[in-house]
Amino acid sequence: MNILLMGHPNVGKSVVFNRITGANVSESNYSGTTVDYAKGYVRVGHKEMELIDVPGTFSLEPKDKAEEVAVKMLNENKDSVVICVIDSTKIERGLYLALEIIEMGNPVVIALNMQDVAEDKNIQINVEKLQKILGVPVVSTIAVSGKGMKELMFSVKKATSSNIKDIVENVGGNQ
Amino acid sequence: MEKKLSEMKYGEKGIVKSINGKLRDQVAGMGIRVNKKIKITSKQPINGPVVVTIDESSISLGRGVAGNIVVEVEK
Numbered sequence: 001m002n003i004l005l006m007g008h009p010n011v012g013k014s015v016v017f018n019r020i021t022g023a024n025v026s027e028s029n030y031s032g033t034t035v036d037y038a039k040g041y042v043r044v045g046h047k048e049m050e051l052i053d054v055p056g057t058f059s060l061e062p063k064d065k066a067e068e069v070a071v072k073m074l075n076e077n078k079d080s081v082v083i084c085v086i087d088s089t090k091i092e093r094g095l096y097l098a099l100e101i102i103e104m105g106n107p108v109v110i111a112l113n114m115q116d117v118a119e120d121k122n123i124q125i126n127v128e129k130l131q132k133i134l135g136v137p138v139v140s141t142i143a144v145s146g147k148g149m150k151e152l153m154f155s156v157k158k159a160t161s162s163n164i165k166d167i168v169e170n171v172g173g174n175q
Numbered sequence: 176m177e178k179k180l181s182e183m184k185y186g187e188k189g190i191v192k193s194i195n196g197k198l199r200d201q202v203a204g205m206g207i208r209v210n211k212k213i214k215i216t217s218k219q220p221i222n223g224p225v226v227v228t229i230d231e232s233s234i235s236l237g238r239g240v241a242g243n244i245v246v247e248v249e250k
């Protein structure tokens with residue numbers, strides 16, 4: 001079983017990857033640094049799992065080469081856990097991608113990254129409520145300092161698939 | 176007043192009114208949807224892209240895409 005790191009460009013997927021695996025994939029503050037993908041290994045409990053750093057994508061409808069790679073990888077790893085990394089300061093569009101991934105049926109964990117930046121901008125996120133609505137684990141993280149990485153890996157074990165219908169019901173909307 | 180995004184000028188603000196058909200799903204991932212506040216950050220010359228700000232993030236859109244998004248412009 002694999003773990004896929006997915007999210008928008010420039011939300012810190014590669015930083016999370018480096019934090020978890022101890023690898024040294026190039027990180028920079030530009031969108032689209034990862035065009036190819038990187039693989040690493042992590043031990044979760046007693047199992048060794050393959051962690052894949054997927055290029056950033058805005059949605060699951062690919063518009064360019066890097067996004068094509070991302071979508072293809074998700075399709076090729078049907079049963080793998082997806083860690084969806086979201087920029088806490090741009091949570092709305094991040095959740096759009098998260099919902100698309102949940103819709104694919106993979107078990108998902110959401111990492112609300114850049115929590116420190118969000119706090120600076122006075123953005124507060126009710127993690128527990130979000131967790132209840134989405135039905136998947138949600139973890140606040142600061143990848144550059146390593147905060148939340150342990151919790152993130154713990155939740156990988158608990159990751160479950162969620163159902164869009166239930167989510168819509170939870171927010172009281174209609175489809 | 177309603178205007179196409181491509182017709183808006185630098186500095187103008189507004190609220191997205193409608194997005195043409197197929198494009199809706201394409202731009203949704205970038206945070207553009209109906210009823211969102213939008214601001215023109217810059218407009219590149221020679222039919223270059225339009226840069227807009229939504230939720231404090233900048234997104235650049237080609238003129239073709241921008242021509243299919245209608246915005247209610249704030250005065």
